[in-house]
Amino acid sequence: MVPIAYYLILAAVLFCIGIGSFLIKRNIITIFMSIELMLNAVNLTFVAFAHQWKLVHGQIFVFFVMVVAAAEAAVGLAIIIAIFRARQTLNVDQINLMKN
Amino acid sequence: MNHLTPFQTYFLITLLKLVVVLVLTLTAVAYTVLLERKVLGRIQNRWGPSRVGPFGLLQPLADGIKLFLKEDLMPLAVERPLFVLAPVIALGCALISIAVVPFGALTTVKGVDIFQVSDINIGLLVVLGITSIGVYGIALSGWSSNNKYSLLGSLRATAQMISYELALGLSLVGCVMRSQSLRLRDIVDSQSAHGMRSWNVIGGLQIVGFFIYLMAAYAETNRAPFDLPEAESELVAGYHTEYSSMKFAMFFMAEYANMITVACVATLLFFGGASSPFGHLIPDFGGAIVQAVLPIFWFVFKVLCFLFLYIWVRGTLPRFRYDQLMSFGWKFLLPLAMANILVTALVLAIHG
Amino acid sequence: MQLVLFLIFAVLCVAGALNLLFQRHPINSALSLVVVMMSLAVIYWTLGAEFLAAAQVIVYAGAVMVLFVFVVMLLNAGEEERTTGSRAAYIAGIPGVAAILALLTYMFMHERAALGYATLGGSLNHTTSNITEISRVLFTELLLPFEVTSILILVAILGAVVLARKEQ
Numbered sequence: 001m002v003p004i005a006y007y008l009i010l011a012a013v014l015f016c017i018g019i020g021s022f023l024i025k026r027n028i029i030t031i032f033m034s035i036e037l038m039l040n041a042v043n044l045t046f047v048a049f050a051h052q053w054k055l056v057h058g059q060i061f062v063f064f065v066m067v068v069a070a071a072e073a074a075v076g077l078a079i080i081i082a083i084f085r086a087r088q089t090l091n092v093d094q095i096n097l098m099k100n
Numbered sequence: 101m102n103h104l105t106p107f108q109t110y111f112l113i114t115l116l117k118l119v120v121v122l123v124l125t126l127t128a129v130a131y132t133v134l135l136e137r138k139v140l141g142r143i144q145n146r147w148g149p150s151r152v153g154p155f156g157l158l159q160p161l162a163d164g165i166k167l168f169l170k171e172d173l174m175p176l177a178v179e180r181p182l183f184v185l186a187p188v189i190a191l192g193c194a195l196i197s198i199a200v201v202p203f204g205a206l207t208t209v210k211g212v213d214i215f216q217v218s219d220i221n222i223g224l225l226v227v228l229g230i231t232s233i234g235v236y237g238i239a240l241s242g243w244s245s246n247n248k249y250s251l252l253g254s255l256r257a258t259a260q261m262i263s264y265e266l267a268l269g270l271s272l273v274g275c276v277m278r279s280q281s282l283r284l285r286d287i288v289d290s291q292s293a294h295g296m297r298s299w300n301v302i303g304g305l306q307i308v309g310f311f312i313y314l315m316a317a318y319a320e321t322n323r324a325p326f327d328l329p330e331a332e333s334e335l336v337a338g339y340h341t342e343y344s345s346m347k348f349a350m351f352f353m354a355e356y357a358n359m360i361t362v363a364c365v366a367t368l369l370f371f372g373g374a375s376s377p378f379g380h381l382i383p384d385f386g387g388a389i390v391q392a393v394l395p396i397f398w399f400v401f402k403v404l405c406f407l408f409l410y411i412w413v414r415g416t417l418p419r420f421r422y423d424q425l426m427s428f429g430w431k432f433l434l435p436l437a438m439a440n441i442l443v444t445a446l447v448l449a450i451h452g
Numbered sequence: 453m454q455l456v457l458f459l460i461f462a463v464l465c466v467a468g469a470l471n472l473l474f475q476r477h478p479i480n481s482a483l484s485l486v487v488v489m490m491s492l493a494v495i496y497w498t499l500g501a502e503f504l505a506a507a508q509v510i511v512y513a514g515a516v517m518v519l520f521v522f523v524v525m526l527l528n529a530g531e532e533e534r535t536t537g538s539r540a541a542y543i544a545g546i547p548g549v550a551a552i553l554a555l556l557t558y559m560f561m562h563e564r565a566a567l568g569y570a571t572l573g574g575s576l577n578h579t580t581s582n583i584t585e586i587s588r589v590l591f592t593e594l595l596l597p598f599e600v601t602s603i604l605i606l607v608a609i610l611g612a613v614v615l616a617r618k619e620q
Contacts, residue, residue: 001571002458005564007495010462012556014488016549017469023541023549029478029524033485036516037469040492043504051499052568056585059501060594063586066511067601071608073516077523078615084527085618090478182479221581225506232514236486239518243479243525251525258522262515269510282583 007048014041028083028090032076039069106210113212121217125198129356130160136356136411143415164349172345175245182244187343187350190237194357197230201364202285204374204395215374215396216285223284224276227365228269231320235261237354238322238339245342253338256328256422263429264319264326270437271312274444275300275369288373296377301370305447308440310370312433317362319429321355324414328422363406367399374399454570457498461491478524482517489513499570503583 018038025031043062050058080090087095104112134149134156141148149156174180200223204215213219220226235258242254276282278300279290291298300306319326330338340351367373374395376382420428468487475481493508560567590598 001569002454003564004567004570005560006458006462007499007570008560008567009557010465010495012553012560013466014469016553017466017473019549019552020546021469021473023545024473027478029520030472030481033472033478033481033520036512037472037485037488040489040512043508044492044495047496047499047501047504048570050501051570056582056589059504059582059586060590062501062504063507063590064597064601066507067605070511070516071605073519074608074612075615077519078612080523081527081616090527182483222502222506222583225503225510229506229509229514232510232518233490235514235518236483236521239521239525240479240483243521255522255525258518258525262518262522265514 004048004052008045011041011044011048014038014044026091026093028080028092028095031092032073032080036069036073039065109210110212113210113214114217117212117214117217121198122195125195125357125360126353128360129353130164132356132360132407133163133352134160135407136414139408139411140415143412167345167349170345172347173342175247175342177246178342179244179246182240183342184347186237186241186244187347187354188237189240190234190354191350191357193230193234193237194354194361197227197361198357198364200226200284201361201368202288202373203399204392206285207392215392219283219285222282224272224282224287224365224369227361228265228272231268231358231361232262232265234354234358237351241343241351242339245339247342249335249337250339250341253330253335253341257322257339260319260322260326260328260425260429263426264316264433267312267429267433267437268316268320270434270441271309271316272369273437273441274306274309277441277444277448278306284368284373288368288375291372292375295375296372299370299372299377306370306440306444308436309444310366312437312440313366313370315433316429317366318410318413319425321358321362323355323359323410325417325420326425327414327419328425359407359410360403363403363410366406367402371402454498458495461494464488464491465495479521482520482524485520486513486517489517500582502581503586 015038018034018041021034021037022031025034043065046058046062046065050056050062083095084090087097089095137159138148138156149159152158152162174183199217200220202216202219206213207215238257238261239254242250242252242257245251275287279287281287281290291300291303294303297303301310318324322328322330330340335341340348343351376394376398465488468484468491471484472481472488475484489508489512493505493513496502496508497505
């Protein structure tokens with residue numbers, strides 16, 4: 001018997017660490033990974049609520065999130081490879097062609 | 101054991117089961133290496149190992165001692181933690197998946213199923229998941245070695261394994277649809293009714309799925325004819341170039357343990373697992389013990405046939421080129437696997 | 453029992469996530485994210501979502517993260533350079549994150565009784581397995597979204613191929 005609230009708090013902690021590393025990290029791949037971490041945290045809340053309401057719809061939503069995350073990872077990493085080819089760097093501070 | 105609570109009995113039997121399965125698997129790995137060397141030797145018209153013990157039967161022991169006693173080299177430029185972690189991941193993942201395999205018919209002693217470590221209702225997915233985690237071992241070993249041959253080998257291996265995982269997973273869907281369960285025990289039971297005629301590969305018309313599985317499995321385990329990650333003529337030794345002594349032995353054992361797992365899954369899904377190929381044609385004989393041991397005999401026999409096939413293929417076929425490998429996986433196996441699923445679903449829908 | 457399992461894997465999760473934040477090499481960050489995902493899979497399992505646990509391991513840990521590791525290896529991305537970064541992130545971001553975390557935690561602890569308790573292995577209808585239930589809903593009620601996601605995947609594959617291809 002674990003309160004559902006604990007699962008939600010765990011999800012909140014993970015989500016906040018995700019936001020934190022999204023803001024602090026400078027490597028574009030790591031930034032992308034923190035987005036995945038946030039998605040995972042949201043998935044955990046969905047599963048916890050699905051458990052609470054005794055419905056599988058929450059779990060199916062997580063399934064869809066996973067599918068979309070996989071698609072996003074494929075496109076995102078392709079973009080990263082394209083950026084690296086053009087600029088020879090992965091540091092987001094140096095990818096500032098559009099600035100000014 | 102009367103003074104033990106049911107939980108303690110359960111715990112002790114389970115622990116014993118784990119130890120026995122682990123020891124047996126590791127022994128099987130060692131003797132698979134010997135089998136490979138013997139059979140390859142015969143295929144190439146030579147004897148194979150024959151000096152240590154009768155017929156070279158103690159050769160695995162000698163190999164083990166040799167690998168233990170060798171110097172454990174740690175190259176200077178490696179990424180130390182990952183370099184050490186990589187073989188552990190590879191061997192661990194190779195050994196874990198054996199836990200969901202049912203070796204024999206359902207036999208319970210004091211409420212514990214003694215011929216299967218754990219009966220999970222998503223057993224097949226567990227095997228697939230652990231196989232996909234095993235990729236990390238190879239990917240990290242190549243990257244952390246700081247060696248271009250290792251890196252090239254591991255890049256090849258990673259790309260190859262994620263490509264063929266798709267075909268591997270899809271080829272099993274037909275069997276899952278037929279048995280309507282992902283529990284490996286249920287899948288075996290669904291094929292045990294009429295002996296050989298109800299096996300998925302014959303009665304279930306999954307022969308196409310079986311061939312896809314077989315080819316994808318060779319690629320998954322990085323074995324000939326898809327052994328590009330360690331193609332010795334191009335890449336020295338591929339991802340384990342920099343490894344020596346026990347760390348090398350762990351990669352070596354992982355490869356053979358993976359072979360055994362793949363053979364077990366093929367047996368369970370396509371060849372009726374531990375059920376007898378004759379069904380009820382032969383009347384039950386012997387006592388309860390014989391009836392409990394006979395399924396294990398059939399299981400081991402089928403797995404050995406697969407291992408022999410593996411070695412035979414290695415001794416016979418030349419290595420693929422890398423672009424051939426990729427186009428074979430994506431343009432031939434994957435569409436074929438999808439077609440197999442469609443046809444199987446159609447047949448099942450018509451026959452009800 | 454469930455509390456022990458939860459605590460072990462929650463600690464692993466948070467440790468992995470923090471390690472993702474503090475490691476400077478992308479490959480170490482990727483591996484810590486794998487640890488987070490595997491522990492989340494176990495937590496899903498304890499919540500009775502076996503299918504999602506397996507999908508988490510196969511899709512996230514086994515495919516998406518392998519792709520990340522693969523790209524890091526392919527681009528040979530080295531250690532992250534320390535740059536000043538945006539000042540706004542430090543001034544507004546970190547306190548903002550802390551505030552969100554505090555607010556959420558307070559809310560959840562406050563509504564703790566109303567949210568109820570989780571039981572090990574889930575409390576879904578046990579006559580049908582989790583997978584049967586999911587597939588029934590997925591292929592009847594939610595068939596259209598399912599088909600739409602398959603088109604999304606197709607578009608994503610094409611996009612990835614076009615983007616990553618070398619220009620002639």
